[in-house]
Amino acid sequence: MNKEKGAVIRLENIKRDFQVGEETVHALRDVSFTIHEGEFVTIMGTSGSGKSTLLNTLGCLDTPTAGEYFLDGISVRTMGKNDRATLRNRKIGFVFQSYNLLAKTTAVENVELPLMYNPSFNAAARKEKAIESLKAVGLGDRLQHKSNQMSGGQMQRVAIARALVNDPAVILADEATGNLDTRTSYDILVLFQRLHAEGRTIIFVTHNPEIAHYSSRNIQLKDGRVVSDTQNEHIQSAAEVLAKLPVEIDN
């Protein structure tokens, strides 16, 4: 297996320090790993483990104090703000815990948003791409629904469609199931597993250890260091678990 060929993310001795008053906080102390194309990686850790800082670094929202970070072969560490913005726009799809959809805005318009900041897409191309993305997450029948007319699960699907619309090199999910009930969480996990099966690279940052069962690889952080990095040989199917869940009967 030629691992270097498909390296989407390569971290080399990443350090990130914060200055809090007189004290220096070491949020990340020497983190190195490589994520290849098509992997579904969960990054886990308790609060304070540095996983948020790692996520910000991976998402090009933050730059490391020391070390090298290559996203799709591009060195991020020395990039300026605007270049990183463009890089995020082209290479990364974000999925947040609280969806972060624009209020009173239709699903299509929400999904179009990243393409708005990419001058190579005109209005027609944006719309076509957005509809395609929404269909891919199973919301082909809710294109014109506004964000306040949708359930949490539907909103998260719109957010995932938004993350897919620019064909990113990697999808970064931050506690993407954190605000959802069990059933809807599995729904979303099924979707992530399907995207993984289609060959997408997914990084899922969470503190929920259960989710690791459904990913292909699990990285554990503690006090700013990687404490374990294991391949998951027995990936569970979220769809099967979902089928076994007791169906809530309304009325």
Next chain:
Amino acid sequence: MNGTNLLKIALRALANNKMRGFLTMLGIIIGVASVITMLAIGQGSKKSIQSQISEMGSNMIMIQPGGDMRGGVRQSASSMETLKLTDFESIVNETRYLSAVSPTVNSSGQLIFGANNKPTTVYGVNEAYLDIRRYEVEDGDMFTSQDIATAAKVCVVGKTVVDELFTNGENPVGKVIRFNKIPLRIVGVLKSKGYNSMGMDQDDLILAPYTTIQKRVLAITHIQGINASAIKEEYTDQAIDEITEILRRNHKLRETDEDDFTIRSMEEMSKMMTTTTDLMTVLLAAVAGISLLVGGIGIMNIMYVSVTERTREIGLRMSIGAKGRDILAQFLIESILISVTGGIIGVLFGVGAAFMVNILVHFPVSIQAWTIFLSFAVCTFTGVFFGWYPAQKAAQLDPIEAIRYE
């Protein structure tokens, strides 16, 4: 991100907060409307003063002999004989900027008709004098060039003269009055102009052919002055230059000689009188401008609220690829949209209010294109100026913190 998209985003943001947007706009609306109304009132009173002056003939130019020195003694204008009929003729033949020219000679004396008499001034002029001074003949006719050629004993009289001499209400036209023993037949009566803004009765006069006054009353060959009107007020200065040139040439003055005549224009007077109204306009506009400033601060305030409220949206936009300048443009366009829309509504209200002032309290108003243009320019500037700081604040947010802002 292109302009259309930015405009769409701004429109949506305003549509999401209609009441707030409207109240913010209201500050600008009131500011602009008051600027427009105040300027309209200021300009209106200036215009009405100008029109009063123009009733006297705002483009009038008066040429008098003067500036003559005899043995170091400066002579009074009336005793001078430097203006000749040939000067008048040269001016008539050569100038391009004058529409009417009349020689003037005058004489004061006692007017007698029947048992009534009154002192007055008789002006010896030609037919063009009516145009120059904006007089009109109400009854009868003006004397003719034939009358001038023959030095006919005819005259046209003002209303005050009629009222004082013809106390029985008889028709003065055709009657003969005597001026210093010279009988003059009245051929016409001038329409009343009332008192001018300096308090002079403009109806207390008699006009007669200048030749009649020269030959039969004063026994002189020179003239005492020339009155003329420029084709337009704006051409007054050119006309004065031209007249000066003609007269200096006619009088054979050398480069170093002083003019032996003086030329005055009504324009100078009008300038003096409009200075006051200009000052008033500036004061009114300044007060109104302050309310526009307050409106601008309102925009700034609301944009701050808007930025804080939409911190998460800003964070999201940044994390999916918006650059600082995209966010800056987004909020700037929003504030410009508020101010310009407010400006348009304000102009409409301002114009409406100006007309209301005119209709209800009969104050003269005048709305000029530049006042509207200025208000718009100030509005857009207000939008940019007061929108800049909040927009800048938005653009400098850290996406990491913004996206998690509660």
